[in-house]
Amino acid sequence: MRQKMLIDRKLLVVLFTLISVVCFGQQSSRSENVQNIQIDSLLLGGIYAMEQADFESAIVNIKKAEALSIKSLNQSGEAISNQLLSKIYFERGDPKLATPLILNAIKLHQELLELDNLGQDYLIYSQILSKTGNYERALPFLENAALIFESTRDEDSRVQLATTYLYEGNILQELKNNEEALLKYQQAEAILNKTKGKHSYLLCRAFLQQGRMNFLLNQLDTALSYANKAHELSLNNNYPQLEVDGLNLLSTIYSARQEFEEAFSYLSLYNQKRSSYFGENNSTAKNVAIRNALLANINADDYDPAKRVQANKITTVLIIALFTILCLLALSLYKNNNLRAKANELLQAKNAELMIAKENAEKASVVKAQFLSTITHELRTPMYAVTGLTHLLLSENPTEEQKKHLDSLKFSGEYLLSLINNILDLNKLEADKVEVEQATFNLRKRVDDVLFALERSAQEKGNKLNLEYDEEIPDQIIGDPLMISQILINLIGNGNKFTRDGDIFIRIKQLSSNESQTYLHFEVEDTGEGISKKKQKDIFQNFTQGSVQINRKFGGTGLGLSIVKRLLTLQKSKIELESTLGKGSKFFFDIKYGLAKSKTNETEERVYEIDYEALKGKKLLVVEDNKINQMITRKILEKNEMMCEVADNGEIAIEKVRFENFDLVLMDIHMPGISGIEATQKIREFNKDLPILALTAVTIEENIDDFYLAGFNDIIPKPYKVEEFFFKIHNALKRKNVIL
Template identity: 35%
Template structure:
């Protein structure tokens, strides 16, 4: 009875001990510690008296031969083990995994494929996740070695997250390296470098010296291919240093016949000892031998238990320390988040409050310039106007920067005319370019669809910052804006944007820093050119928000080229638009954007309607400042049954004082200074104006009187501009209402259009933009 109860315990304990030792051997092999691995495997073989357990040690011994390059010996071992190990045992699956790997190394691809088929059959009955993923890894390895790089890449990319989840760190690092090698074979150098850096980090972290050496070798080849010979030499030096440090010359010694003979002698002696032990064990039938063996096994189990207990105790202490540190980090994170919120709220509030006095500065300056001042007074007023515009630009940059930091920027996806957008930017920056004696050139690819779907405001913001930056650092030179289509796939197109100048250029050591917040090339640059260093930081963040990145190519004295690629969707309305629309169609006029609120248009019944101008386009346009939005030829031939855009109607005739005095505008504003300035600006153009001090008063006036336009301030006591507009839209959907707002952190343009506003004028006003948007409401007249 004692013998019957002892035997199962002995086998189970033996299995636990051998598995633990073999895990150490596998780790030593993965770290290229071959001599240590061999000793560990031999010790496992000495303990393994059970034939099934001994077979498991032989599978790891076969792995050892594969690692040191003795593939014939590995193959010989596999043939022997295939006859010994039952096909329905888990060990047979392990053997097949080793066999497939050895066949791939020996370039016996047909045999490797057969082994993989056998593995897939075995996995049906033993679908352990780690084995399934290893089989997928071997499949990708076979695809790589048979030059099926595309398929290999797809498999590696799919299994990498699963290898990480299963904590198969060696296979994860090896898969990352093989993915990089597959990219390299296809000349996808950038992707190869990215995956290779990941593989190198994992190999270095876990001490997988063989994979680390492979990474340095591939880095050497990549840099040599690119012509970076100094960098290639550096990786070669690192390769040799790691090889010497790891003592990998031992791997070469493993193939030395003398050493191999010694190893074989030791193995034969070990086998003889095992045979004698088995004979002695079979001869000893007494309980004394079994008691000794049981005592030895119980001693081993006790030692393992004590070791596990100590490890658990140390782990519990470490967990307590980590919990304390984690709690402290959470407190620090919360304090940092609170501080960031306070900073964001402060910047949002202060920039909003600065706009009210800035409106007085810019508005009064405009009014004084309209009074025909003396030449000396005019110079002072123009300087004041320029300074006000600069300060306004600074406020806008701070607000944009604050929105990006607070993650308040949301991308829109609406149809718009990219060509019109870029041309408008070129025209608006024309005078600034002339002041620096620069020529501003536009090259636009005609193959770009007439309508694309994206965020036109963010595109404008990016290009204005890049072109403005080029103008600032270029004098008496040229600036090029290039927009080209790279490719079009189904309902999407990839467009390449490029802004080039031949100005002073940027030094290599400063090219990365200039994209940081509040950073310029140097203090002398700040003193000479001014600015806050936020423009390029905003550009970088916006482009990354759109899923791309900005590239910079610059050298001192040659100039700079900023470029980026963006994907855009193609709306279904492109064909109709190309056949029926005219130039100058802006996205704010597109009813598709906000279909629940159609834009009302009130036109003068006495207006003279002339035929729509015909548009003439070339394949690519290159113009010099100032750039007109389009070249038009007033021909009556194609005027029948064509829709008319607002800009075409606006340009029909110049408004006379008599025309404009009949236009009645309601100014809804609670600030007395802003009331006075806005009223005087409009009355200077012969408009008839009335004032409402808040939303409640405005609502009463709109119900009692007929107005042609309402200029609605947003932030007012009692009833704000948003609520007032909602109430007006309940009974009048045709009255044009334009929002006057100093946009805050929590406001977005889309919200205004959804409420029912027809347009937005940010405060303080830029006069050209102010009158341009008012004239859209009076579509029959051009305001001068």
């Protein structure tokens, strides 16, 4: 059986090689065809030498093939030669020699559109980059290789895809992304399990790596299960290196489980086997290891040295027969050459069109970024008025009913502020620059705030909000409270938009928990319009709605569900949808939260240590061109019995600081005339010690470091929480010894 498989593989190599010879050399002379056959013979000889671990002979044969390929303008032969040489040099520990060879192979295979060989090139180059510590550069090449192997469904490509996943997992492990690495190893195992034991070496590696990852993630039972599978498979198939690696992992896991007798037993067996396998004749062992690595992708397990001579005789006879048949087909293939030439011309024209489209897309991206940055800044200015006035109203002893509405307004203001900072600024989200906060908060209170904020709009449409909340969920959990509020507001608001005189169900239950984290399931279900199967695929894209009619009937930007998807992706979760047209929709997702070490009834707001008494009587200069913002800032300061003067622009601010004494300056950045940065630089020319704080709506293209270089002591981004506002003023005055 092994002999037959070996012969079949050789025949396939010869068949495709000879076809390429005939197609490429249709109009060439007979001597050129003979050269191409010589190239193929030298390459086969090199591969045979590699199988025998005779790497010097392999290099000689492949280099001859490379030289003959260059001389006869056989790019395919040159590319394969470069690929094989690069693989040998890399496995022998010489990445400097391997790198230029594999890069040339990539270039040639891209030009020839030989995708299978190109996928192999990407695998080799990614290993070279990983070996030299360039893990992040290696990942895109593995992703491209995976795309190539996914495009075909034959078993060899599936095995190559599994190999790619194993390499990706190794790189992600080096980058400390253990959960993502575990996912890649699981994908590799799923593919290899379908090969029915034909690729047991790769499957054993997948088991071993999953054991290591589960150990690093402190999932010791699962780690032990995979370590045992790897050890058993290595014993059954005689894989010495994997066997000793499995023994080492078993010893480590049992030690972590504090089962020290088992740990010592496996450690002793590990040392014994390691000495037995690798203690002597190290050079031979190394050559065998290199040979296995080189042949990992061409079924090295099928190789049988005892039957090689007989197989080569049969192969030689079949080569002659196949060559005779292919020569008779030469005339019919001439037409195919002409068709390929026309296809190449069409491909070049399409490439030119794509380059133009790429340039246009880049220009549009720049315009979009500029627009979003401008609109974000302009929206922050009125939001400063909303949050500031809300604070002032809350401090003026409102009635209980008024306080309830003001709290709702405050919550909505915080949500709108987050929307402005992280959502409208889509280029920030798309660049993955939004960070997930880790704060302790009360989930039930967050959900109640969301429902209260949306209750009135639901009532106006005749809808009822129904909450089903699992009381087993801990009171205090650790995660991003604002993100879950945004997600629920978008999902509930979406359900309310498309439902009339119906129900919206919000279900939150605990799936599992342990001492350090809880795993929660969220559902938002409505009885509204529903979404067709066709539209469900696109509903989470930017600016997408069910149809034009829905947009005209219900309104909206089509951003809400896209925002939900992005926010959940940041938290390593995924939004799911079930919907029937005319009957309603259900959105659901699972998410992990940490648990606080001790239960507390304290609010989730940060506690600021501020000595308000020390701030009384201090004289501040507010530099702000917006009259409403001037009034709000002045009132907030004067309520704390601080003295406040206002400057409408930077020029006035400079003169006031020059001739009057102030304890601190609050400086806006974007003003008519000179900017806040320029004004601060001029003030620093004659006053180095005066605390100056930037009170501004910072946009993403502004470099925060530039503020400090200009002479600012700190930054208060608008809109702000009043407690944070006074906290930064207090700290700035304290650092300059204005207050004790």
